[in-house]
Amino acid sequence: MTELLYMKDIEGNYIKEFDAKVVKKKDNYVVLDKSAFYPLGGGQPSDTGVLRWPGGESRVAEVQKKGIIKHIITGDLPEGDVHGTLDWEKRYGHMKMHTAQHVISGVVYDLFNARTVGNQIHADYSRVDFYPISLSDDDLKKIEDASNEVIQRNSPVKIYAEERESLEKRTDPLRSNLDLIPSSIKTLRIVEIEGFDVCPCAGTHVKSTQELGTLQITKKENKGKDKERIVYTLK
Ligand SMILES: [Zn+2]
Incomplete structure (x- = not known):
């Protein structure tokens, strides 16, 4: 098992570098005892970056979650202790975009009762x-304005x-997509935008x-x- 350093709390999402041990290496991948790299999934791309060790370094081209967390390496496979560094600009972009996705999804549900x-x-x-929905240009403007109103609250x-039982009592399972998570999963990782949105999610996010x-x-x-598909950017 790899301890994923961004999972437990929001502070862990800002870890850009970390020390870890190689616990397995095979073909073109290594498994680490812990990692700050986000593996591809949930609509969020994999992180990329570098692993360094005494006497060498290699690129992490992709990270996959297939039972185990595989760091796919281009170049030599490291052994022993490594120091991992994320391509931070890209990862931070993903964090902002993922939190923005929760904002826009919440806004569209509240305004139009349509799900992500x-x-x-x-x-x-x-x-x-989004489904079911049919959007006019005016509607897009409403969604954009309402999203920016939420963003400007500077919410933590x-x-x-x-x-799961506790979450079911306090949220609308359709708004949070809780009904899509297999019932065998009893403990959920929650991402909460204070005063606006509570949603189970495994992604990386910004703290405000x-x-x-x-x-x-x-x-x-x-x-x-x-x-309808909505495409957005952040300025
Ligand atoms: Zn999410």
Whole structure:
């Protein structure tokens, strides 16, 4: 098991470098005892970066979660102790975009009662798919304005563990997509935008909506009957 350093609390999301031990190496990957690298999943890309060790260094090209956390390496495989460094600019972009996605998803649910049915985050732009919904240009403006109103509250973002039963009592499972999480999962990792949104999520986030700047919706695309895609960026 790899301890993922960003999982437990919001502070862990700001770890840019860390020391770890190689616990397994095979083919083109290594497994570490702990890591700050985010593995591909949940609409958020994998982190990339570097592993350094006495006498060498290699790129981490991708991190995959397939039962174990595999750091896919280009170059020599390290052994022993390593020092990992994330490509921080890209990762920080993902953090901002992921928190912004929770804002826009909450806003669209509140205004139009439509759910988030897909999303893809990139460091420079991102998209969210909603259903059922049909949006006019005026609606897009309403969503953008309401999102920026939430962002400008400078709300703290918190990460913590909570029992499913407890979360079910205090949230709308359709708004948080809790109903989509297999019922076998009893303890959830919660991402809370204080005063606005509580949502189970495994992604990386910023600690205040203040860090998001201004959200701009750049376009919408119809993705089938009653399904719309919103593309946004942060300025
Ligand atoms: Zn999320």
